[in-house]
Amino acid sequence: xxxxxxxxxxxxxxxxxxxxxxxxxxxxxxxxxxxxxxxxxxxxxxxxxxxxxxxxxxxxxxxxxxxxxxxxxxxxxxxxxxxxxxxxxxxxxxxxxxxxxxxxxxxxxxxxxxxxxxxxxxxxxxxxxxxxxxxxxxxxxxxxxxxxxxxxxxxxxxxxxxxxxxxxxxxxxxxxxxxxxxxxxxxxxxxxxxxxxxxxxxxxxxxxxxxxxxxxxxxxxxxxxxxxxxxxxxxxxxxxxxxxxxxxxxxxxxxxxxxxxxxxxxxxxxxxxxxxxxxxxxxxxxxxxxxxxxxxxxxxx
Ligand code: NAP
Numbered sequence: 001x002x003x004x005x006x007x008x009x010x011x012x013x014x015x016x017x018x019x020x021x022x023x024x025x026x027x028x029x030x031x032x033x034x035x036x037x038x039x040x041x042x043x044x045x046x047x048x049x050x051x052x053x054x055x056x057x058x059x060x061x062x063x064x065x066x067x068x069x070x071x072x073x074x075x076x077x078x079x080x081x082x083x084x085x086x087x088x089x090x091x092x093x094x095x096x097x098x099x100x101x102x103x104x105x106x107x108x109x110x111x112x113x114x115x116x117x118x119x120x121x122x123x124x125x126x127x128x129x130x131x132x133x134x135x136x137x138x139x140x141x142x143x144x145x146x147x148x149x150x151x152x153x154x155x156x157x158x159x160x161x162x163x164x165x166x167x168x169x170x171x172x173x174x175x176x177x178x179x180x181x182x183x184x185x186x187x188x189x190x191x192x193x194x195x196x197x198x199x200x201x202x203x204x205x206x207x208x209x210x211x212x213x214x215x216x217x218x219x220x221x222x223x224x225x226x227x228x229x230x231x232x233x234x235x236x237x238x239x240x241x242x243x244x245x246x247x248x249x250x251x252x253x254x255x256x257x258x259x260x261x262x263x264x265x266x267x268x269x270x271x272x273x274x275x276x277x278x279x280x281x282x283x284x285x286x287x288x289x290x291x292x293x294x295x296x297x298x299x300x301x
Pocket of ligand 1: 155
C-alpha cells in the first residue's frame with residue numbers, strides 16, 4: 001500500500017510526486033500510457049520561468065527529480081477509483097492491476113477536443129492529426145490546414161510553418177482575439193501562414209484519384225480547400241473518465257476541488273478554474289501534494 005498515488009505524469013503530477021516523495025511518503029505515479037501528457041508535445045517550452053527547451057526534456061528532468069526522492073512509476077491508466085471511507089483508496093488500472101493508497105492526487109490533465117464533422121474521425125492518422133509536433137514532419141514542403149483560433153492552433157501553425165510550404169488557419173471568428181498577442185504577432189509575421197476567418201468546415205474527404213493522399217476540406221459555405229494534411233486544435237476536455245459520475249464537475253467537465261471526498265485531491269488542467277499553463281499546473285501539483293501529505297499525516301494520529 002502506498003501513502004499517495006498520483007494519477008498523471010504531466011507537470012501537475014510530477015510536481016506532486018517530487019513533494020510527496022521528498023516528504024518521505026511512499027509514492028506511486030500512475031503515468032498514463034506515455035510520459036508527460038500534453039507537455040511532452042511542446043516543441044519549445046518558452047514561458048516556464050527559468051527554463052528554455054523542449055517540453056519532453058523538462059518532463060524527463062522533473063521525473064528524474066521525483067524518482068530521485070523515491071517515487072515509483074508505472075505506465076498504465078486508471079479506469080476506476082474506489083474508496084472504503086477509511087483511508088484506503090483502490091485504483092483499478094488498464095494493466096489489470098490494482099494499487100492502494102491513503103490518498104490520491106488526480107493530475108490526468110486534458111485531451112484534445114475532437115472535430116466532429118464528416119470524415120474527420122475516419123481520417124485520423126491518415127491526413128488528420130491532433131499533434132503538430134508529432135506529425136508535422138510528414139508534411140514537409142506540403143500544404144496544411146490548422147483548425148482553431150486559440151494559443152494551441154496558432155502555436156501549431158507556427159511550428160508547421162517551418163516545415164510546410166503553406167499553412168492556412170481556419171477560424172470561425174473574425175480575429176484571433178483569444179490567443180496571446182505575442183503569438184498573434186508571430187503568426188502575422190509569417191509569409192506562409194494565411195488565416196481564413198469566419199469559416200467552419202463541414203466535411204473532410206480524400207481527393208479522388210490522388211496518389212499523394214491529398215484532402216479536400218469543404219466549408220459550411222460549400223467552398224472546397226485542397227490540402228495535404230489537417231491539424232485540429234479546437235481546445236481540450238478534461239480526462240476524468242475513470243471517475244464516478246457523483247464527483248462534481250463544472251460546466252466544461254473539470255473537477256470541482258472543494259467537493260471531493262477526504263483524501264482525494266486534484267491538480268492541473270482537470271481542476272476547475274485553473275488556467276491551462278505548465279506554470280499553473282506546477283503550482284497546483286505542489287499545493288495538492290502539500291494537502292495530501294497533511295492528510296496522510298493525520299492517519300497516525
Ligand atoms: P482554447 O483556448 O479553448 O481555443 C480553442 C479554439 O478552438 C477556439 O478558437 C475555439 O473557437 C475553437 N473551437 C472550439 N470548438 C470548435 C469547433 N467545434 N470547430 C471549430 N473551432 C472550434 O484551446 P487551446 O488553444 O487548446 O488552449 C487551451 C488552454 O491552454 C488555454 O488556456 C491556452 O491559453 C492554453 N495554452 C497556452 C499556451 C501558451 O502559453 N503558450 C499554448 C497552448 C495553450 P472560439 O474562439 O470561437 O470559441
